[in-house]
Amino acid sequence: MPTNHFSGRNLSTRLGLLLAAVNTATILAHAQPTNSIPTEPANPIPTLQIKADQVTAKVSPTLYGLMTEEINYSYEGGLYGELVRNRSFKANAASAAFWNVVGNGVISLDTNQPLNSALNVSLKLDTGNASKNSAVGIANGGYWGIPVRPNTTYHASFYAKGKHFNGPLTVAIKSTNGETVYASAEVPKISGKWQKYGVTLTTGNAAPSQDNQLVISATKPGTLFNKHGEVWFQQVSLFPPTFNNRANGNRPDLMQLLADMQPAFLRFPGGNYLEGDNLKERFDWKKTVGPLEQRPGHRSPWGYWSTDGFGLPEFLGWCEDLNMEPVLAVFAGYTLKHDYVKPGPDLAPYVQDALDEIEYVTGDTNTTWGAQRARDGHPAPFKLRYVEIGNEDWFDESGSYDGRFSQFYDAIKAKYPQLQCISTVGNEQPEKKRVHSRKPDLLDEHYYRSVKDFERESPTQFEKYDRNGPKIFVGEWAAYEDIQPWNKKSEKLAPTPSFKAALGDAAWMTALERNSDLIVMQCYAPLLVNVNPGGRQWRPDLIGYDALNSFGSPSYYAQKMFSNHHGDQILATDSRDIPTNPKLFFDATRDSRTGKIILKLVNSLGTPQPVKVEISGVAAVEAEGEAVVLKADRPDDTNSIQEPDKIVPVTEKVDRLGTDFTREFPPYSITILELKAK
Ligand code: AHR
8 A cells, every 4th residue: 555645645735625624614604505404403394495497407417427546456356357366477576476386386486488578577387396196386366365156167368388398287266275176177288388278167066255266286297307397377367257248357246336326437547546656657558458468567556566457448348338438537747756747848758648549549440549449359439528637636746737738638639629628627726726728628626525524515515616617527536434535544444434424425416416517527436445454545435345245335325326316407496494504415306308306315414304395396296206215223334245235225115295295304314205296
């Protein structure tokens, strides 16, 4: 985990944000938010008014999306189907990290037998001690285990080359203690030249487990005096079935959780992962395309190795599988540890890289990079509307962003005038950082805030924005309960948030949705976390998993509910009384095709809250409707690997609705009420 990330650059800026929040709080203490309801015990029942004949704006059809990067073992050890950890032996130059030797074999890293210039190291196994009853070999325990499921076919593959060794090799999935063999296959012959080998491994009726390993072993010592032999390995891979059976594809359970959110877009590849700690470790997209064995891999700023098996083509394939629009972030010459490239001639190659990247995504097959995409298996261009220039460039103290943004903007608009350019410096930043010589089409704003801050800011945060200014992309946000994500103390908490955070998220989402004429896209971050010790670098995270299981946090379900029920028209709303302690949050939208009015109401109080709802501007509302409710007994309750479904939405039929009704909303609850209006 890059501790300096938490304590260094983020801390100072976030202290600034904190101060800003404190100031905002002071102002709000005197404000009269219109979208929260009074909760003073002495007050009459809070009254919420929906003015169905006043459509204030359209709900942005791209409002709900996903943000992702290689953090928390999101792809490697997460979404990416690969089960072998450190398959190319480059995670650590000094030793074969995550690899074990089997029996009396001897293993070592060898830079003298590279597969090629990208995978320029290999794992050597000395087979000299092998015998019929005592195998030698190499073993990999995956990312905190290798998942075994019953009656499942896995594909194992590897490059190998022998010297005085010509096989056979046995490839097996075994329990870590070696006692149970779940599946096994033989590669009969190994050549003296690098060659790729593959086998399929099918498990029987085994119970699901993850305390397992992949083992490749030999029982013959070698051909030199029948004693000595050596075999080198590279790119040792094991894939389970993937979502849509995509080759080099993704883990089905995680993909299903994401599909269920119905996301409209995917912001990738970062986040800090786009930037890298330094220029060499940026997301250099050209090294993430083409055959897997030609991708050298690189270190992620989150402290671990990425093989780049999950590269640009895989991001795009992911978009295709979930019908998401790509929001492509291009490296813009600034890194996490403050390296930057001066605007002008120095920056020109990076600008060209971005143009090439756009060509890879959108170009015809008769263009250089469109042709590469076709060779990578996707002749059809992808639809692209948004290009984000950098990530969090407000951290850049050199003042170079305006120049860098302008240079990218001019080049992109000249070649692709239809594309919209997103600046990473938003309204939340101090004025001196908000210098834009070119007017960005959108501003990417990030909000990692406490529940309290979100509750306080939700009613008014975006009401104050200039509607003639650039549109807003809330490209990263999450509510944390009390401890900031960049505070070391957060490492002691569960990686996924509690219901308390989900309440803060939902309050915030009522604001995002109500203002979605301005906020055209938003996405929670980070999306994924491997919950094993050492798996997480940031919390809170939306979806947790280990090698075998996965679960959505309460925040995940809040997201899913909002995304699945949003209609296309924002309706004017009001509350009758002046709130002094807003703990109820709401917004109302309509699906213009069905006429359904969708009321979202968040009750953060620990007591049931009766609310009077008055709907004007419609002839009638049917007595029967539907409610989707997410609630918890205690705000600290949450989901986990052990209790994945402790807090999940429940859909129920509701009656006694109308244009004027009172309903009691449960303590600690998020409710979506669908009203059939005529
Ligand atoms: O979401 C975690 C990190 O927070 C992102 O990588 C970065 O953009 C932000 O600082």
